[in-house]
Each structure stands twice: as structure tokens, then as C-alpha cells.
Amino acid sequence: MKKLVSVFVVLGLLFSMLVVTEPAFAASYDNSKKYKLVNRQSGKALEVYGWSTENGGNIAQYNDWGGTSQQWTVIDVGQGYHKFVNVFSGKAMEVSNWNKDNGANVAQWTDWNGESQQWKIVDVGNGYVKIINRFSNKALEVYERSKENGANVVQYDDLGGANQQWKLVEVKPKETIVVNSTIVVKAGEVFDGSGNRYVANPTTVGDGSQKEGQKSVFRLEDGATLKNVVLGAPAADGVHTYGDALIENVVWEDIGEDAMTIKKEGHVVIRGGSAQHGSDKMFQINAPSQLDIINFTARDAGKMIRQLGGSTFHTEVYIEGSVITDMNEAIFRTDSSTSKVRMVNTRYSNVGKKWYGVKHVSESGNVEFN
Ligand code: ADA
Ligand code: CA
Ligand code: CA
Numbered sequence: 001m002k003k004l005v006s007v008f009v010v011l012g013l014l015f016s017m018l019v020v021t022e023p024a025f026a027a028s029y030d031n032s033k034k035y036k037l038v039n040r041q042s043g044k045a046l047e048v049y050g051w052s053t054e055n056g057g058n059i060a061q062y063n064d065w066g067g068t069s070q071q072w073t074v075i076d077v078g079q080g081y082h083k084f085v086n087v088f089s090g091k092a093m094e095v096s097n098w099n100k101d102n103g104a105n106v107a108q109w110t111d112w113n114g115e116s117q118q119w120k121i122v123d124v125g126n127g128y129v130k131i132i133n134r135f136s137n138k139a140l141e142v143y144e145r146s147k148e149n150g151a152n153v154v155q156y157d158d159l160g161g162a163n164q165q166w167k168l169v170e171v172k173p174k175e176t177i178v179v180n181s182t183i184v185v186k187a188g189e190v191f192d193g194s195g196n197r198y199v200a201n202p203t204t205v206g207d208g209s210q211k212e213g214q215k216s217v218f219r220l221e222d223g224a225t226l227k228n229v230v231l232g233a234p235a236a237d238g239v240h241t242y243g244d245a246l247i248e249n250v251v252w253e254d255i256g257e258d259a260m261t262i263k264k265e266g267h268v269v270i271r272g273g274s275a276q277h278g279s280d281k282m283f284q285i286n287a288p289s290q291l292d293i294i295n296f297t298a299r300d301a302g303k304m305i306r307q308l309g310g311s312t313f314h315t316e317v318y319i320e321g322s323v324i325t326d327m328n329e330a331i332f333r334t335d336s337s338t339s340k341v342r343m344v345n346t347r348y349s350n351v352g353k354k355w356y357g358v359k360h361v362s363e364s365g366n367v368e369f370n
Contacts, residue, residue: 283304
């Protein structure tokens with residue numbers, strides 16, 4: 001009996017080594033980019049069905065027509081896993097209801113760090129991958145090999161079928177537009193950049209260096225929305241807000257002097273999108289405000305959020321479902337004894353002191369990774 005057990009132990013060990021060393025897809029996914037996922041069997045694209053922004057909104061396949069509900073950011077969450085965040089809804093793809101069954105539905109949900117929202121991307125050759133759920137170990141597939149629009153996407157045993165194979169295709173910014181003078185989005189108006197890239201004229205707007213006093217590429221007046229914009233280099237002084245603002249699916253490919261500045265009191269929401277490569281600050285708060293950052297990817301800067309040095313006004317920062325990596329100094333730095341931060345369901349790595357001078361911190365569901 002003992003012998004039999006040890007044979008099983010050795011077999012088990014060998015098997016687990018095999019599993020552990022199974023090569024994840026070598027290509028790394030740049031979280032400042034957007035991808036569409038095209039099914040090999042049907043040629044159709046993975047989408048959040050019916051423009052849903054709700055929790056539980058279904059994920060299905062549809063003709064590849066270029067909508068943002070068919071675009072995904074692929075975010076490395078460590079240990080060989082990724083999450084897929086829909087560009088339109090800002091929600092993460094998951095296996096619904098902690099289900100391990102064949103045929104269990106795949107839908108979107110607020111990103112809360114669950115294993116059911118994490119996927120391993122495995123190269124199967126010919127430019128295709130399979131996508132395996134961390135919680136269930138089952139593969140993402142188009143149900144019953146359907147080729148119809150709206151056909152459901154579910155999980156199933158990894159059987160290697162063409163309906164379980166996906167091609168990740170980068171969605172490139174369409175055009176590059178040179179901004180010669182600040183684009184003003186008037187109070188209550190919406191500016192939709194349709195995925196185009198905006199770059200500053202370095203002489204009339206700003207060269208994106210650390211020189212103070214550069215102009216912004218966008219100025220958002222009270223109640224304005226800025227969406228589907230890529231800010232390329234040089235991004236000058238980025239985005240300035242004057243009052244309430246919604247900044248949705250905005251990607252800073254290369255932060256300029258800083259990425260966004262709150263110039264006047266208001267409630268600013270940054271939802272989806274990403275920012276990277278800042279020499280110093282990413283988000284600068286120069287007036288009392290509420291700043292919400294949801295499903296955002298922030299990486300490589302001096303600090304993610306800085307309340308104006310020496311200022312003592314009250315500001316509240318809320319961070320949810322985001323991924324924050326490589327901040328030299330901190331996630332949030334303030335000199336105000338009343339300013340607060342609350343961070344939930346966020347993954348972070350290498351963030352310096354994390355909180356610098358912040359006297360009121362509340363956190364839940366966050367995960368530090370390497
Ligand atoms: C620095 C500078 C401030 C202000 C700020 C900003 O903190 O000291 O005066 O310019 O940057 O808004 O970029
Ligand atoms: Ca500055
Ligand atoms: Ca600035």
C-alpha cells in the first residue's frame with residue numbers, strides 16, 4: 001500500500017511539473033493597447049452583447065465590425081494570468097457564479113480580482129491561442145461550434161476545437177491628429193475621439209518635458225466627457241479639468257509633464273484606459289475634489305496621484321479594480337492632513353511607499369503581486 005501511494009505521489013509530482021511548465025503564450029500583451037479576439041471556427045469577434053454596461057451583461061460573438069464593445073485590454077495580473085477588460089463597459093470577463101461546469105456562462109462583471117476573472121493565454125500555433133480560466137481550468141469557447149451572430153460564449157473542457165481557439169488582434173489608433181491649440185470640451189458636452197491619437201504641437205502646446213506651464217491638449221469644462229482618445233507623445237500637460245468630468249477609455253501612451261490635472265473643484269471620474277511613462281506625476285490635484293479611478297491601468301511614473309505640494313485642502317481619492325505598477329514614490333502623496341484615499345479590488349506591484357503623507361487610508365480586496 002505504501003509503495004502504491006508513493007508511486008502515485010511521484011506520478012502526481014511529474015504531472016504537476018508538466019502542468020506548471022506548460023508554456024504560456026510567449027508574446028506579452030501591452031496593457032496600453034486594445035485587442036479584439038477573433039474565433040477561429042466562426043471568424044466572429046468576442047463582444048459584450050447589446051452594449052451592456054451591467055454586471056452580468058452577456059459575452060457572445062458577433063460580426064467583427066470594430067465597435068468598442070468588441071475591444072479588450074489584456075492586463076497582466078501576475079503568475080501567468082491575465083484579465084480581459086472590455087473597452088466599452090470597463091468590466092472584466094468572468095465565468096459567472098463560480099461555476100465549474102461545462103457550458104457555464106461567461107459574462108462581464110465589475111473587476112474584483114476573482115480567480116474566475118483570470119485567464120491563462122496559451123499558444124496553440126498558427127497565431128491562435130486558447131484561453132483557460134484560472135478558477136475552473138476550462139477553455140473559453142463558442143458554444144456548440146456556432147457560427148451565428150449572437151451565439152453564446154461559455155466555458156468547456158479544453159478539447160482543442162477551433163471554436164476554442166482565438167486570435168488576438170491589436171486594434172491600432174486610426175489616425176494621428178496634431179493639436180495646435182488646446183481642444184476645449186464645453187460644459188456638459190462629450191468629446192469622442194473614436195480611438196484616434198492626439199499629439200501636441202510642441203511649440204504651441206507643449207513638448208511634454210518636465211517644464212511647468214505647458215498647455216493642456218484637452219480642457220474639460222464643468223460636466224464634460226472625454227472618451228476614446230489616445231494621447232501620444234508629446235502629450236504636453238495632458239488633460240485639465242474645470243469642475244465635474246468623466247474621462248473614459250483614454251490612453252496616455254507617454255505621459256507628458258503630467259497626464260491630468262484637476263484645476264478647479266469637482267468630481268472627476270477616470271474609467272477604463274491607461275497611462276504610462278511619466279517622469280514624475282501622473283494625476284495632479286490642484287483643487288479640492290473627489291477623484292475616482294476605476295478599471296484603470298497605471299504604470300511607470302514617479303507617483304500616480306499628487307495633491308499640489310504644500311496644499312492643505314481636502315481631497316478624496318477612490319481607486320477600484322485597477323492595476324498599478326512601478327511607481328517610484330507612491331500611489332498617492334499629499335501634504336494635507338484631511339485628504340483621504342480608499343482603494344478596493346486593485347492589484348499593485350512596486351509602488352514605493354504606497355501612501356506618502358496620507359493620514360486617512362482605507363483598503364479592501366487589494367492584492368500585491370510581483
Ligand atoms: C508642480 C508645480 C506646481 C504646478 C504643478 C502642476 O507641482 O510646483 O506649481 O505647476 O506642478 O500642476 O503641474
Ligand atoms: Ca508639474
Ligand atoms: Ca502639470
